[in-house]
Amino acid sequence: MVIPIHDINPLRRRPVVTWLLIAVNILVFVLFTPVATAVMGLHRDGQAASVCEQRRFFEEWGAVPKELLSGRQLPAGDTGELRLRPDGTTGCEIVSPPPFHKNPVLSVLTSMFLHGSWLHLLGNMLFLGVFGNNVEDRMGRLTYLLFYLACGFVAAYGFSLAQPDSQNTLIGASGAIAGVLGAYLVVFPQARVIGLIPILFFIPFWLPAWIVLGFWFVLQYLYFTGIGVSSGGGVAYGAHVVGFVFGALAALPFVRRLRAGGPHPRRHAPRARWVRDTGW
Template sequence: MFFIPLYDDNPTVRTPIVTMAIIALCVLVFAWQLSLGGRGEQMAVFSFGLIPAVLFGYAELPRELQVAPAWASVVTSMFLHGGFLHIIGNMLYLWIFGNNVEDSMGRGRFVVFYLLCGTAAAMAQSIANPASEVPMIGASGAIGGVLGAYLVLHPKANVRVLMWIIIFVTVINVPALIVLGVWFIGQIWSGVSTPTSDDGGVAFWAHVGGFVAGVVLIPFFKRPSVAVLQPAHSQAFSTMPPAEAVRRRGSVPSAGSGRGPWGDPP
């Protein structure tokens, strides 16, 4: 079975400028990485990626790679990616879930929230293996925080998921509680079952740390008028052919004039 989340059923009041800006920045940085060539890209990853051993003072980069202070790599690492599947997956999840989280708190707070979640994710992975000399890159940890916040705000929201079972293809509404809950449990299971080493791989504890940070921080960052545990806007587990799902994408309530879904003016 293969499935891909496509979009959710939640309307937004404001255009998600910050979410789109983060996606654009990540794409531009990735294009820059590709332009460097193999060795140049590797040097960029070591210069701007987060290396726990360097952050905690157990190791030191060669002088030619010391472009920024070690602490700055906590932020710069969030905008680097290790390949097309890495960046496509991250940006898809940020696009689906980031707009509603940004809408719940406003643009300025969302920037701070995103960076704090990314920092928490980086520290969680670094503490899990502080002597690692393998660079950690990617927006996954910060996006994990977005997913955690979304789950608190919209656990009953439905995510349109493209499901492919051998030759059977359909789009099904799956509650966010299931989609994100399964994702989070999978990260914990993978983190526990995967030994920490210097061989690289997926930073599962960064995902867990970011997600937990998002759950903890969202009550302090959302606007007071924004409720948690909001209801769904469509029927859970309903299905439709993929072509119809694409056509009906525009039928999801959109931003407009008047009062927003939480009673606030846009």
């Protein structure tokens, strides 16, 4: 897989919404996610208790496919408060009734700002930072924000339709970001992207966006269909596929307008000014 670290694609204005989305995702993870607060010493009950708290936290604020399709919270017994077992072991037991009331539709929104680990968070924010700024630049800030959220909702419900009986919790911005990647591919297929390839000892390569994002999409599809082999258990690859396809199709009718709406490259601009114009 190619890890993108930068693209050569000038901006005409600062990507404020993209920066805010990244900031909110980081703040939510650091301040509210139990696993992060435990690592930082902000959780008073210790590491074992934080594991149980994190499971309860994700069940409350994450999206569950079965709940999304039924439109109601799972009954007591399917989800509930998770605590340490009475015998003192580090496992968690499910007790009922659930200590929270959940709106399945709103859970899609809250789930878009939750991440299960630093790796999960930083990987998503890397892709959003590299590709989101140009999509925002061409769409405009408000349209881009609405587009981002719409991709997240479509990805979550699309995954739910593919696995209607699943009670696994969906968390993460991946579905929404996948939609942004799909739009970027449609609007900027020839944009140059600097990427690192792990199997080649992380040597940087210049590649067109259609190769980087096309390969990413094919990989997600193969994992989703089970053809590919992945060590990332629990990853909702179906949400990535649905979000990407929706983002590409949503941008396709407006591709000429989006391409024409950007800045004209400055061929002879000083390098310092060029770097500033790219947003990096």
